[in-house]
Every structure is written in C-alpha cells, then in structure tokens.
Amino acid sequence: MDTEKKKILLVDDDVDLLEQSKVQIEAKGYSVVTAENSNEGWEKFKTEKPDAAVIDLMMEEHDSGFVLSYKIKKESYGKNIPVIVVTSAAYITGYKFDVSTGEEREWIKCDEILNKPVVIEELVQKLESYFAEKVI
Amino acid sequence: MDDSRNIKILIVDDEKGLRTGTKRLLESEGYQVECAENGTDGIKAGSSKEFDLALIDLKMPDVDGIKVMKEILKVHPDTICIIATAFASYETAIESTKYGAFSYIPKPFTPDELLHQLEQAYSRRELLLEKEKWTKEREERLLEVAFEKTRLNTIINSTSDGLLVVNKNGEAVLFNPSALKFLKLENLVVEEQIMDKLHPEIAELINKFLKNRTFEKKSYSTQIEMEPDQKLFVEATSSPVPHPDGTLAGVVVVLKDITELKKIELLKSQFVSMVSHELKAPIAAVYGYLKLFSDSTIQLTENQKQNYITRSQIRLEGLLKMVNDLLDISRMEMKTVNREIKEIDLCEIIKSISELYQLEIKKKCLQLEIKVQEGTHFLHADKDEITRLITNLLTNAIKYNRIGGKIEINVLSSNRYIVVEVKDSGIGMKPEEKAKLFTEFFRAKNESTKNIGGTGLGLSIVSRIVDSYSGKIEVESEYGNGSSFKVFLPIEIGHSA
Numbered sequence: 001m002d003t004e005k006k007k008i009l010l011v012d013d014d015v016d017l018l019e020q021s022k023v024q025i026e027a028k029g030y031s032v033v034t035a036e037n038s039n040e041g042w043e044k045f046k047t048e049k050p051d052a053a054v055i056d057l058m059m060e061e062h063d064s065g066f067v068l069s070y071k072i073k074k075e076s077y078g079k080n081i082p083v084i085v086v087t088s089a090a091y092i093t094g095y096k097f098d099v100s101t102g103e104e105r106e107w108i109k110c111d112e113i114l115n116k117p118v119v120i121e122e123l124v125q126k127l128e129s130y131f132a133e134k135v136i
Numbered sequence: 137m138d139d140s141r142n143i144k145i146l147i148v149d150d151e152k153g154l155r156t157g158t159k160r161l162l163e164s165e166g167y168q169v170e171c172a173e174n175g176t177d178g179i180k181a182g183s184s185k186e187f188d189l190a191l192i193d194l195k196m197p198d199v200d201g202i203k204v205m206k207e208i209l210k211v212h213p214d215t216i217c218i219i220a221t222a223f224a225s226y227e228t229a230i231e232s233t234k235y236g237a238f239s240y241i242p243k244p245f246t247p248d249e250l251l252h253q254l255e256q257a258y259s260r261r262e263l264l265l266e267k268e269k270w271t272k273e274r275e276e277r278l279l280e281v282a283f284e285k286t287r288l289n290t291i292i293n294s295t296s297d298g299l300l301v302v303n304k305n306g307e308a309v310l311f312n313p314s315a316l317k318f319l320k321l322e323n324l325v326v327e328e329q330i331m332d333k334l335h336p337e338i339a340e341l342i343n344k345f346l347k348n349r350t351f352e353k354k355s356y357s358t359q360i361e362m363e364p365d366q367k368l369f370v371e372a373t374s375s376p377v378p379h380p381d382g383t384l385a386g387v388v389v390v391l392k393d394i395t396e397l398k399k400i401e402l403l404k405s406q407f408v409s410m411v412s413h414e415l416k417a418p419i420a421a422v423y424g425y426l427k428l429f430s431d432s433t434i435q436l437t438e439n440q441k442q443n444y445i446t447r448s449q450i451r452l453e454g455l456l457k458m459v460n461d462l463l464d465i466s467r468m469e470m471k472t473v474n475r476e477i478k479e480i481d482l483c484e485i486i487k488s489i490s491e492l493y494q495l496e497i498k499k500k501c502l503q504l505e506i507k508v509q510e511g512t513h514f515l516h517a518d519k520d521e522i523t524r525l526i527t528n529l530l531t532n533a534i535k536y537n538r539i540g541g542k543i544e545i546n547v548l549s550s551n552r553y554i555v556v557e558v559k560d561s562g563i564g565m566k567p568e569e570k571a572k573l574f575t576e577f578f579r580a581k582n583e584s585t586k587n588i589g590g591t592g593l594g595l596s597i598v599s600r601i602v603d604s605y606s607g608k609i610e611v612e613s614e615y616g617n618g619s620s621f622k623v624f625l626p627i628e629i630g631h632s633a
Contacts, residue, residue, distance in 0.1 A: 016421035016447055020428055027434045117420070 005031040006131065010048035011041035012069065012086075013059040021054075024120040030127075038068040050081065052127050054096055055110070057087035069110040082130035083109070084123070088116040143258055144168045148178030148192040148204055149220070154243075158191070161247050162254075170402065175199025182208035187215050188261050189254060191241075191583075194221035194228060202235050209236045216257040220245070298370075298391030300531075302342055304349070304384060306331040318362060318370050318391040333361055341374040342387045351376050351384040359394065369398040407576065414458060414577050414592070418451040418616045441454070454591065461593035464524075468600045475518040482513040482522070482547055482556065489527050490545075493534060501540045509548040516628055517605060525601045526556065528594040529621050534562035536580075536619070552627050559620040565613040573611060574599040598623070 008030050012018045015036060022032045033048045035041035035060055045053065053072060057065035065085045070077035085108075089097070097113045112126055145167050149155045152173070159169045170187070172178035175196045182190055182204070190208060194201040205217045219232040222243040229240050238257050242248065292299055298315030302308055308330040321333060331339050341356050355375040362368040370445060371392045379385040425444040428434055436444070467473050486506055490497070497504055515522070526545075533543045541561040548555050565573070565580060572578040577592035598621075602609050605625050613619035 014421070016424060016451065019444075019447075020421075020424040023428055023434060023436070023440070024431075027431075054228070 006051040006127075007033065007048060008029045008127070009033050009035065009041065009044055009048060009053040011035045011038065011044075011053065011059075011065070012056040014056070015035055021118070021120065022121065028120070028124050030124075035059060035072065038064045041068050042071060045075075045078065049077060052082045052084070052130065053078075054084045054086060056116075057085050057089060057113075063081075066108055066110070073109040080135040082111045082127060083124065084114055085110045086114045086116050086118050141166070141258075142168060143188045143253070143254075144170075145189040145191065146172065146178070146187040146215075147184050147191050148169050148172045148182070148201070149191075150174050150196045150197070151193070154193075158250070161250070165251060165451055167254075170217075175201070175204045178204045179207040182215065183211040184520045185211045189257050190215055190217045191250075191254075192217055192219055193243075194219050194232070194240075203233060205232070205237060206235055214268065216261045216264075218253055218257055259493040296393070296577070298389075300330075300389045300391070301386055302330060302346075302389070303386040304346060305329075306342070306346065309386060315389075315391055317386070318368070318393065319615065320362065335362065338372050338389060341372055342389060344374065345374065345384060345387045349384055351378045351382060358503065359398075366395065366399060366402070369395045410577055411462065415455065418455040418458075420527045421451045422448045446592075458591040458593065461591050461597060465593065465595060465600065468597075468604065473518075473521070475521070477516055477518055479514055479516055480519045480522060482515055482554070483508050485519065485523050486526060486545055486547070489523065489530055492527075493530060496531075496534050497543075500534065500537060502537055503533065503540075503542045504545070505542070506545045509546075509549070513547055514551040515554050515625060517625065521601050521604075522625075525598050525623065528598050529556075529623070530560040532594060532621075533558050533562065533619075536560065537562035541618075549627070550624070554627055555622055555624055557620060557622045559618065561618040564617045564619055566615045570611060570613055 008025055009128070010018055010025070011034070013036055018034050018036065022034055027034050033044050033050060035044045038055075038115055039054065041053075044050075053069070055065040055068050057063065059065065059066075065087065069083045069085055069115055072081075072083055087097070093133070097108065111130065114123065143166070145162060146587070147155055147158055147162075147169060149158075149171075150173060155171045155173065158366070159171055162169050170181060172181045175198045178190075178192060178196075179199065190205070192201040192204050196204075201219050201221070205219065208215055208217065210337070216238045217236065219228070219237045219240040220243050221228055221232075221240060238260055239253060241253050245253075292310070293312045295312065296314055298318040299312045300315045300319070301310035306329055308324055309326060311324060316322075319334060319338070324330065324333075331342065334342070334380050337358050337360050341358060344356055345352070353376070355373050357371060357373045359369060359371050362370050370458045371394045371626060372389055373392075374389045377386045377388050378578070425448050428436060428444065429586055453471050488510075490504055490506070530543070537543065537560050543561075544557070544559040546555075546557040546559070548557075569580045574595050576596045579592040599609060602623055602625070607623060607625040610622040611619065612622075
C-alpha cells in the first residue's frame with residue numbers, strides 16, 4: 001500500500017476558492033500545492049512533480065488553463081499524470097466541452113473537464129480512478 | 137309677393153310711359169327695379185351688375201332687344217330674360233327663346249300677366265342658383281378628396297415605419313419606401329404577387345389571415361432579424377383590413393425598425409449577467425469559508441480560522457462597496473440624484489479628501505503634491521458628486537502606484553473649463569487596458585494588479601459624473617510609466633446643462 005500521500009497541484013486565480021479547495025482536498029488525504037496563475041503553475045509543476053494537476057480554465061486569458069495543460073501534457077513527466085481543467089464556461093456561455101469524444105480531444109490536451117462549482121467528492125473520485133488505472 | 141326675396145329686375149324699354157308705369161307696379165310688389173331707356177344703356181346696366189330678371193323690349197332704336205339680351209347673358213348667364221314685344225308672332229317667340237330668353241310677353245300686357253310671367257321666371261332663377269350652388273359644392277368636395285388623398289400618400293410615404301397592404305390574392309396594393317427598405321425589395325409594382333418575395337416569417341403573418349378568409353379583429357406580431365449581426369431588426373405587425381360589408385379585404389403589415397431597442401436590450405442583459413457574476417464571486421467565497429467551518433471532517437487551526445474570517449470580511453466589504461456603487465450608478469441612470477448646485481471650493485475638497493487617505497498614502501510612502509492655479513478653484517457643481525469624482529481618481533492613483541511613488545493633483549483653467557488633473561507614477565496601462573477603462577467591472581488584470589482590490593466601477597462612475605456635467609475626460613498612460621487623468625468641467629454649469 002502506498003503510504004506516501006499523492007500530491008495534487010491546484011491552479012486558480014481565485015485565491016479564496018484555491019484555499020478552500022486545498023483544505024478540502026487535504027482533508028481527503030492528499031498533499032496539495034497551489035499556484036495563483038499559470039506561470040506559477042508551470043514553475044510548481046516543474047519543481048514539485050505533482051501526481052495530478054487541477055487547473056482553472058479562465059485566468060489571465062480565456063484559455064490560460066488549456067495552454068498550461070497543453071504544456072504539461074507535452075512534457076515527458078506531465079504526459080503520464082492526470083490533468084483536470086475546471087471551468088464555469090458552461091454556466092456563463094452555455095457551451096459544454098466534451099473531451100471524451102470528438103475533435104475537442106484533438107486540441108484540448110487535458111484528461112477531463114469539470115464544471116464549476118466543483119464538488120470535491122466528485123473531483124477526488126475522478127483522481128482516484130485515474131490513479132487506479134495507472135497502477136493496473 | 138314675399139318682400140324678403142328682394143328680387144332685382146332691370147327694365148329696358150325706350151317707351152317712357154311703359155317704363156315708369158311698370159316700375160311703379162313692380163316696386164309696389166316689392167321688386168327692386170332699375171330702368172334703362174335704350175339698348176346701349178340696357179347692356180351697360182345689365183352687365184355691370186347681376187340682376188335676377190330682365191324685361192327687355194324687342195324693338196328699340198339703337199340696339200334691338202335680342203342683342204341686349206345676348207350681351208347681358210354673356211356676363212351673367214343666370215339672369216333670366218323676358219322679351220316684351222308689340223309684334224308678337226310665332227317667329228319672334230322662337231327667335232328670342234333660341235338666343236336664351238326664358239319667355240316672351242306680348243305688348244300691351246296686363247299687370248297680372250306680367251307678374252305671373254315674372255313669378256315663373258324667378259322660380260327658374262332660383263333653380264339655376266340652386267344648381268350652381270350644388271355644382272360648386274361638388275367641385276369643392278372633389279378637390280378636397282383629391283387633396284386628402286395626396287396628403288395621405290405623402291404622410292404614408294414619408295413615415296419611417298414601413299407599411300404594406302396586401303389584398304386577398306396576395307398582391308401588393310399599397311406600400312411605402314420604408315417598407316421596401318425593411319423588406320429588402322428593390323422595387324415593387326402595385327398588384328404584383330408579393331408573397332414569395334417576403335421574408336417567410338412576414339409571409340406567415342399575412343397568411344394567418346388570408347388562409348381563414350374571414351375578418352377577425354386581431355393582430356399578430358413578430359420580431360425578425362432582417363440583417364445578421366444586429367444590423368437590422370424589424371418588428372412586423374399584421375392586421376386584417378375589412379371590406380365595408382365586414383368581410384376580409386386584405387392585410388396591412390406595419391414594419392418598425394427596432395434595431396436600437398434590440399441593442400439596448402442586449403446591453404441590458406449583458407450588464408445584468410455581468411453584475412450577477414460579480415456579485416456571485418464574493419458570496420461564493422464567503423459561503424466556501426463557512427462550509428469549511430461547518431465541515432466536521434476538517435480540522436482548522438486557529439491561524440486558518442482567523443485568516444478565513446479576515447478573508448470573508450474583506451470579500452463582504454468589497455461586496456458591500458460594489459452594491460453601493462451599483463446603487464449610485466442606477467440613481468445616476470434614473471436621474472434621481474438629488475443635486476445641490478452651488479459654488480464649491482475645489483481646493484477645500486481636494487485637501488479634505490487627501491487628509492482622509494493620509495494613512496494609505498503613508499503606507500505606500502507616496503509623495504502627494506497639490507498645485508492650484510490662482511483663482512481657478514471655484515466651480516458650480518454638486519459637492520458630493522465632485523468629491524466622489526476626485527476620491528475615485530485619487531484612490532486609483534494610490535492603489536495603482538508603486539511604493540515610494542508620486543501623485544500630483546493640478547487644478548487649472550482652460551477656456552470655460554476647470555481642469556483637474558490627477559497624475560501618478562504607478563504601473564500605467566497597456567493600450568488594450570486603456571480602451572476598456574470606463575467599462576463597468578473592467579479591471580486591469582496582470583502581475584502588478586494581482587493584490588489590488590476594487591469593484592471595477594470607480595471609473596465608470598467618474599465618467600458618468602463627468603458626462604452629467606457635460607464635461608470630458610482625457611487619459612494618458614504608458615505601461616509601467618504612470619497614468620494621468622484630466623477631467624474638464626464647465627465653470628458655469630448652467631451653460632451646459
């Protein structure tokens with residue numbers, strides 16, 4: 001059994017939400033590192049080597065989250081960790097991303113897109129299933 | 137005889153005895169009588185004014201009676217002429233009536249004979265006058281109708297709303313230039329089949345009535361985007377046109393340009409959605425912290441608890457400020473601001489504001505310099521609004537400044553304006569940020585603004601205040617190199633309001 005806590009990288013420019021998510025995810029038995037923008041996220045990814053990344057879509061730019069996930073997924077280490085992008089785009093624009101099938105898969109390099117507000121239990125469940133796949 | 141009729145009669149006769157005798161008789165009967173003693177005078181008298189009747193002797197030394205009658209009738213065709221003749225014969229009777237005499241009377245005549253003839257003649261005269269009156273009235277009415285019609289056409293053609301009338305067969309029977317413009321039709325001929333050329337939704341509106349073929353007093357309306365990208369929005373309303381017998385004659389469609397309304401509607405919903413989003417963020421943050429407190433599975437340290445309470449307070453303060461700003465904006469929009477326009481002292485206002493923000497200025501080690509040009513600091517305006525305006529500019533200059541930076545406030549006059557300039561040595565703006573500066577909720581988002589709080593409504597309020605005084609605002613800024621806001625306010629508010 002893996003006694004080492006899994007490390008999750010959280011990137012969001014909403015500092016309150018970032019802090020709240022961090023505390024909740026930590027309570028589920030993970031270790032959490034946070035970043036308030038995509039540059040900091042990229043730096044933390046390189047230095048902390050997280051086991052998964054959860055990135056907000058809209059930060060400095062409308063697609064900052066996709067750009068960061070793309071960069072992570074292109075990296076030799078990054079392509080093997082689950083990257084989840086969270087967004088309230090569906091709530092604001094009505095547009096629903098779908099990365100399970102179709103052309104969006106082609107250009108969106110993350111593994112999962114979750115709508116905000118994110119239910120922490122759901123997020124943790126997703127992460128767990130990704131970790132389980134990797135073990136098999 | 138009825139005196140009130142006041143019948144005017146001319147007697148033309150060269151026989152003096154007969155003239156005076158007849159005159160006396162007729163005057164006693166209530167006639168207004170004038171006499172002429174020969175043909176020449178008769179023509180003159182009968183032409184210069186209109187008589188109801190003329191009794192003309194046929195044989196006169198200078199001009200004969202027929203000629204006299206003809207000349208009079210040329211000028212006054214409704215004067216009834218009776219020819220009197222001593223040579224009564226069938227031929228003279230024929231001849232005189234042929235040239236326009238009403239009748240002839242043989243001489244000598246008895247008073248009764250004459251009066252009887254004149255009565256008949258006057259009845260004729262009355263009929264003629266009546267006919268004349270009706271003819272004239274009819275002509276006037278026709279003219280009026282024609283005038284009405286052109287006037288109506290002019291009105292229909294010059295109205296900005298489009299008007300299209302279609303008959304039961306779907307043919308265009310009436311339309312104006314605005315209708316052609318809205319329907320995107322180059323030209324159209326009256327009685328042309330139009331249903332296929334119409335936007336399907338408009339055709340549908342017309343068909344709702346044409347299919348039923350019965351007259352129902354109701355209207356249908358629809359809004360159609362005639363040109364994409366919000367370029368032309370038209371509201372079409374169709375109503376039935378009845379025949380006088382109550383059956384359906386056709387359909388009238390009124391087309392209204394509602395493009396501007398649609399734009400305002402869109403702006404409104406965008407604003408509402410933006411406001412809701414901005415209000416939701418702080419509420420969600422505070423709610424999130426409360427949830428952490430109430431979650432029994434999470435153990436918070438004293439430090440965390442304290443930190444979350446502080447964060448919640450900050451977010452709620454921001455929320456409160458935003459709601460207050462929104463209320464201010466809505467008051468300005470609805471023009472329910474109670475203004476008190478009087479002479480105010482800008483110097484005094486600037487001093488009291490800068491004292492209020494002394495703590496913030498010291499915290500960032502800023503150097504504040506206020507320069508007022510001699511005699512320019514009096515202005516007619518509402519003190520609260522001007523205080524608000526300068527406060528918003530000064531707090532921005534503090535917030536977006538660097539530690540140890542500088543703020544300059546200059547007051548000077550330029551033409552009929554007082555200029556208040558607030559200049560900082562802060563982080564400045566990128567051109568694309570400058571362009572969105574006065575938009576509600578816009579806040580420059582980059583590395584250097586990360587920790588600066590605000591509602592994104594401050595400058596929007598500034599620009600609304602400046603607008604309401606018919607002033608203007610100029611912004612100069614270079615990214616990384618400070619910004620300068622120049623507000624121009626008319627010295628005499630009365631001149632511009």
